Amino acid sequence: MQRRTLLQALLVSAFAAPMLAHAARPLIEVYKTEGCGCCESWIDHLKASGFEVSARNVGDTGVYRKKFGIPQALGACHTGFINGYALEGHVPAAEIKRLLAERPKAIGLAVPAMPLGSPGMEGPRKDPYDVFLVQADGRHSVFKHYNGG
Incomplete structure (x- = not known):
């Protein structure tokens, strides 16, 4: 009888483990233009970094930026x-993971514009850029600075 119970437990764990691992991946909803x-490259970066992504094509990403409290001055091409937490622009997955681990009282993170060298904007040139932590009143501070290269 113990052998049968052990076999059943092994069978259940073999099927349940992949489902639980999939469910444990944090989901990022992305609003972007078609x-x-x-x-799409930023979404690939997120998936490769362990996030689940639900992407929605929308006519105006500014609507979502406003809905989630990101100031227009910090806008980029997707939200x-x-x-x-809101994520505006090409925020690196490492900073999203840090945000989720530290859980600061904030609206979210923003990388304004589309800096070359940020995730999704890779290429031969890497410009310096900042990832900003955005507060509810619109103030923001540097969460992480990237030097570029």
């Missing part, structure tokens, strides 16, 4: 949302 290659 056909934007850099948005994401994860676990109560």
Whole structure:
């Protein structure tokens, strides 16, 4: 009888483990315009970094930027949302993971414009850029600085 119970437990764990691992991946909702290659590249970066992504093509990403409280001055080409935080622009996955681990009282993170060398904007040139932590009142501070190269 113990052997049978052990075999059943092994069978259940063999099927359940992949499902649980998939469910444990944090989901980022991304609002982007259709056909934007850099948005797709950023989504690929997120998936490769362990995030689940639900991408939605929208006519105006500014609507979502405003909805989630990101100031227009920090705008970029896409807006994401994860676990109560907004993500504006080409935010590196490492900073999203840090945000989720530290859970600061903030609206979210923003990388304004589309800096070359940021995730989704890779190429031969890498410009310096900042990832900003955005507060509810619109103030922001540097969360992480990238030197470029």
